[in-house]
Amino acid sequence: MSDFRLDGKxxxxxxxxxxxxxxxxxxxxxxxxxxxxxxxxxxxAEDLAAQFGEMAAAHETDLSRAxxxxxxVETCVRRFGRxxxxxxxxxxxxxRSVLESSEEDWERIVGVNQKSMFFSSQAAVPHLRKAKGxxxxxxxxxxxxxxxxxxxxYSGTKGAIIAMTKAMARELAPDILVxxxxxxxxxSDLVRELSAEKLQRVCDAIPLRRLAQPEExxxxxxxxxxxxxxxxxxxxxxxxxxxYML
Numbered sequence: 001m002s003d004f005r006l007d008g009k010x011x012x013x014x015x016x017x018x019x020x021x022x023x024x025x026x027x028x029x030x031x032x033x034x035x036x037x038x039x040x041x042x043x044x045a046e047d048l049a050a051q052f053g054e055m056a057a058a059h060e061t062d063l064s065r066a067x068x069x070x071x072x073v074e075t076c077v078r079r080f081g082r083x084x085x086x087x088x089x090x091x092x093x094x095x096r097s098v099l100e101s102s103e104e105d106w107e108r109i110v111g112v113n114q115k116s117m118f119f120s121s122q123a124a125v126p127h128l129r130k131a132k133g134x135x136x137x138x139x140x141x142x143x144x145x146x147x148x149x150x151x152x153x154y155s156g157t158k159g160a161i162i163a164m165t166k167a168m169a170r171e172l173a174p175d176i177l178v179x180x181x182x183x184x185x186x187x188s189d190l191v192r193e194l195s196a197e198k199l200q201r202v203c204d205a206i207p208l209r210r211l212a213q214p215e216e217x218x219x220x221x222x223x224x225x226x227x228x229x230x231x232x233x234x235x236x237x238x239x240x241x242x243x244y245m246l
Contacts, residue, residue: 003228005217007032009081011225012073014063014203015090017044019188020138023214024087029055031222033085035233038063040090063090064111066218069119073127083127085225088117088161089138093190095150106153113157121178129175135168136224137161138217141184141240148205149198158182162236169234177233179224184240187211207242 005123011028015021016037025035025048026129035056039045042060049058059075061068076083091113096105124135142151143158169178181194185202191211194202203209220239223229238244 004226005031006085006220006222006226009033009035009084010082011085011087012036012038012076012083012120012124013087013089014038014072014116014159015138017041017048018089019190019214020183020186020217021087021089022048024089025052025056027215027218027222028085028225031226034080034120036072036079038072038090039083039200056143063097063116063120064108070123070151073120073123077127082131083124084131086120086124086128086133086135087221087225088120088135089221090116091138091140091150091154091157091190093147093154095193096153097150098152100150102151109153110157113154114164117161121168125160125172125176129172133176134198134225134229135165135172135176135178136221137165137180138180138221139236141167141182141238141244143246144182144236148202149194156171161225164174165236166234172235177229179229179232179234180236181217181220181224182238182240183212183217183220183243184243185211186217187213205219205243206240210241212239212241221233 011033017039037045038059045058048058124199139161142155147155170215
């Protein structure tokens with residue numbers, strides 16, 4: 001299991017209070033990492049950090065603003081002295097059809113999902129270069145094939161994350177490894193907003209016939225963040241129960 005240990009590493013997780021973020025936090029902590037937990041819900045991030053003691057700290061901010069992305073990274077470095085791993089996990093998915101979507105929807109979804117990934121990564125690069133670190137970004141099945149239910153703008157942002165992962169990987173190699181994970185539907189509040197009928201249709205379309213659990217997604221993130229993925233960069237790992245196969 002040494003290929004999955006993160007002893008002495010410092011990780012910043014965005015969207016840390018959500019289902020995938022909190023599962024990832026618990027797993028990375030169990031593997032030895034210290035954490036800065038970044039979320040717009042400061043109370044939830046603080047409650048999560050309190051479970052981990054001195055190995056974690058919380059930071060409340062809205063990452064749709066570039067300045068806040070830089071502030072979060074600097075907060076991490078001030079608190080822990082370095083940064084080794086950036087997990088770009090924050091994301092929102094308001095259910096809007098093409099005709100119902102507004103410019104305000106566009107600005108908010110692009111800001112939270114895509115803009116935060118770019119500017120958090122930009123802010124982290126000088127520190128990650130020193131550490132020979134990792135960037136792991138959570139994309140989506142929707143970025144590969146388009147969302148199944150009313151999420152056109154969301155799909156675009158996740159496709160952008162996949163494309164930017166490739167571009168960043170080329171530019172930042174060999175100092176920083178940059179990869180993405182593209183989960184299918186995950187058992188989380190984001191998916192549970194669907195009606196029971198729509199959710200059943202989604203599960204029926206997945207060869208494994210179920211949603212992913214947040215802990216399963218966290219395990220894939222751990223792989224990309226750890227020593228076992230030392231020869232991977234620019235990759236997007238499909239993690240969708242067979243729903244989308246290249």
